[in-house]
Amino acid sequence: MPIPLTPKRIESIKFGILSPREIRRMSVTKIITADTYDDDGFPIEMGLMDPRLGVIDPGLRCKTCGQKAGECPGHFGHIELAAPVIHVGYAKVIKKLLESTCRKCGRLNLREEEKKRFLEQIRTRKEMDLPYDDIINRVFKEAKKEKVCVHCGEEQKEIILEKPTTFYEGEHRLTPTDVRERLERIPDDDLEVIGMDPENARPEWMVLTVLPVPPVTMRPSITLESGQRSEDDLTHKLVDIIRINQRFQENREAGAPQLIIEDLWELLQYHVTTYLDNEVSGVPPARHRSGRPLKTLAQRLKGKEGRFRGSLSGKRVNFSARTVISPDPCLRISEVGVPLEVAKELTVPIYVTPRNIDECREYVRRGPDNHPGANYVKRPDGRRVKITENNKEELAEMLAPGWIVERQLKDGDIVLFNRQPSLHRMSIMAHEVRVLPYKTFRLNPTVCPPYNADFDGDEMNLHVPQTEEARAEARILMHIQENILSPRFGGPIIGGIHDYITGLYLLTRKNILFSEEETMELVRNLDLRALPDPCEIKNGRRYWSGKQIFSLTLPKELNLRYQAEICRGCEICKEENCEYDAFVVIKDGELICGTIDEKGIGAFKGKILDAIVKKFGSEVASKFLDDVTRLAIRSIMHFGFSFGIDDEDIPREARRQIADVIKKAEERVARLIEAYVNGELEPLPGRTIEETVELKIMQELAKARDMAGEIAGRYLGPDNSAVVMAVSGARGSMLNLTQMAACVGQQSVRGERINRGYHGRTLPHFKIGDLGARARGFVSRSYKDGLSPTEFFFHAIGGREGLVDTAVRTSQSGYLQRRLINALQDLEVKYDGTVRDARGTIVQFVYGEDGIDPARSDYGKSINVKEIVSEILGEGGDGK
């Protein structure tokens, strides 16, 4: 079958209400019996499982179209309702229609010129693609106002809708038949003013006389192990409708009393209502025998797992894999380690051509069990043949141009890698495959930040693009190295984390010298031709500095100056002469001074990384990341790095000082409380005395904790592992350290000290009305010391608040994101530079007022004019 060069597109979809005629026309059979299968298990003709409605059992053929199960889309049937019933969804509209049209002549109760005016307004809105609901509401309101028909002079009566589907005209009840008759009388011309399209939706079609019966393919029955058939909810509901319909008809033919007829009519209305929507307010939902409410038509469409959101907007795919992830610093950043077992299962289709036929033969010959082999071949006639041990030789011989070989995944293939929640586009990126042993996906830890992944059991998904176009797009647009810069802020989102930062920090800190052996050990994974000149020669031995070794990874033309993360924010920056070595200067790819830390190489902040991507491009940046991370790992292994509970040990003297600080703070708190109780406290402007005392106590205790932390930090020294990590920005903060070694500090709920629990006190361990530090959740001990029972409890209270907060936040921000995406998804920059939505309305004349892509910008700045000017005019500018 020739494939058309341009794929066909559906141009548009038109919506409308099915007319009874149309329902009958598209129906293949009238359904009259409520029974489904006879005693032998065969479907009954003109029953709900009539074979003409389509097939669901494999092997059988459809009686209407002759296709097999899976191919036959199914065909509609219909039920002739004995009496008309109201469609619940349209009850409100019907009410408005009845109110605004004459009860006798059926015309819209508006004067011609008024009608014309409204019609014009609606038409202009329609032309401009704007919503016109407000105009229609005005039409209804105006027409309802007239108490006497302007056309025939008939007096109008009040219409009451008793929810969900019963209409009254004053006292008199309107049967669906009456309603339908009235709706029929509304002329086509008047409908446009009410916003209806008479061609596709006559109002009387809102009152059902014929009910379409959906094909069996959309309500398949399942056979249980016991051989019993279990029917779909829709089938159950249809059975109910047919039964009542029959009874109604029989009773009416037998001339039953009006009361019984009315009851049955109402019952029929109930069943049709719940068939359409089982969650109408005021109607008890139809239930299954077990008491579970039935899932009828509206329920199938609605909500997250409904047809629209669950099945149509979200699709399932083949050629994908999912498993646990683990780190592997030996991989390049753009690689992903794929377990052999996964690689054997996933395939890439290869079109056999005269040029690659030998290669393809080889894959087929290797079969499915011999790794870079093939699992299937597809013949030109479209048949897929599974390759087995027995037929692989034969198939390899038969292979000819035009066939397709489904080759197993091998090194270098491009695949998409994803971690949920996919909050931004960097949550799905393209990696190159590295087939590895064991059962987890492996990735370089530098790519954790964009995925927001860690290795505490996270799982990730992998997809294999199946067409050349998809692979090209993956390589050009989605590749890791094309996504180093985040479009959110125009800085790097991929970069060093944890040990990478620690490693480089240790390497470049101070002026550590490395002997030749040590240097070689450090750089052995870099692609180097020669070492630079040593910076020192002692006793005939050559030594290199850590900064020199780090510089080996930098591109030669890099120039950069910035303050490092460890910068203490002195009042006057001494720049190059910084005593903490916190001012980084890179000149011609040489680290002159400064220490490399999170601000140099880290994700989100990495200045060096940022400069490299922007100046030298993503390829150089990706190479730089590979090199620098390898160096960092070597470095941290060279120094050795560990952290244990004894790293939190602080000398007795420090403990004494901390205890002193806390004791003094508690005393001050006690004095504050005393002043408050005696009424001597001056309230802060705009605060009550209670708030003032709370505020002051909180300040006092926070100060105490900070001081305790400072003391601990002082005694732990800059070489302590935790301090190194906190200072360099690798992991943790000084606050974490304070809490571990010195004092956990005040626990809070909603930003206040803990004050709930019993009457006037938090726990029975305290006196009523005790406002003291300890009674209100101040934890004076450190995690290492261990918490007292009351402290432990307060800590749990504070901790719980954090957990609740996270849970609430994820749902709220998830919904916000969904709404944002929905509102903005159609916007696109057109070729003329304007931003427009799907209907072509201009939203911005120039994107972002300057047309700059944030991902290419320098943290939001378009171009650095200053730099360019000084570069061209020479340093300091000429002239003058």
Place this chain on the structure above:
Amino acid sequence: MTVLSEEEVSRRIEELPIPEKIIGELKEELKGKKITEEKFKELEKRILEEYTKKIVDPCEAVGIVAAQSIGEPGTQMTMRTFHYAGVAEINVTLGLPRLIEILDARKTPSTPMMTIYLEEEYRKDREKAREIAWRIESTTVIDIASIKTDLTEMKIIIEMNEKKAKQRRITVEELFEKISSVTDEEVQLEGNTITISLGEPSYRKLLQLTEKIKNVNVKGIEEIRRVIIRKENDEYVLYTEGSALKKVLEVEGVDSRRTKTNNINEIAEILGIEAARNAIISEATETLEEQGLNVDIRHIMLVADIMTADGELKQIGRHGVAGEKTSVLSRAAFEETVNHLLEAAMRGEIDELVGVTENVIVGQPIKLGTGDVELVVRKEMVGGKQ
């Protein structure tokens, strides 16, 4: 080598097809510098080169990128509703709840607040600033008077505190007038005491009236519950709890150009839609920045633009942007599925399948990015014949 005159340089810079901001920067940078024709051409070339390198690609799905860039950091924001922003005395909603509030285009924010700047002659003087503050801050009866109820005589006795009243420049007569205007009962003035006598005895009425009198606004703007004066860079600035932009702008001495509120709807109503757009941008930027999150302003601009593009403030969500889409399928897939379908059927709507969701639903390539490029191989080129 001819040196270009300053006018010549600035004229030629203005002719460059680059954004105004860069033009301004370039002019600033070249001020007072002598530049030759050759150098200028070189400079021109470099600037254009750098600029074109950074321009957005056509067909880029900027909307989705913007939505992701604002939505993704949402997960990192705090939920803590109350926080202090600059002014310790006033509570302001911050973090995720505030961001949601802005994008929802709520009629009133949960913590309305104004920053009022003063005109030249008032801003340096604390006393004058204080005076304006009194004029703005709402003063209720209870603030300046004590209220007593006499159950036996069926009377309400309001005794004005002279000191407090004087501070706020309120006279007994004014108070008397205000109170008389809210009740039909007999009101008498005697010295600093105002007495209301109920015509017919009713405890309920008496108590109700007392409550009502307590909250009668005597002076200032009713909506503004509190005003705080702070000195900021050499001038006094008023911060208020509660917001009433129109009324505040009418107060003498208020600098109408710099004064702002955090109620975006109010801005849209009084200062127009462009001002509302700017307010959305600045409020959203401030909220994100306060949380230490870095989001490019272009993303926020796009959101603000889509919210205001039709000339009225529209919410991001079902009652706004998302609910007014032309596509039936897109609306049905977002929220209120069944209602949208029923309505579409009644109206005989046609879905043109131009947006993203619609095409995903029917299984067609979407018209964005690489999907929007209409390139087709010519038939005669297929087959390798040159």
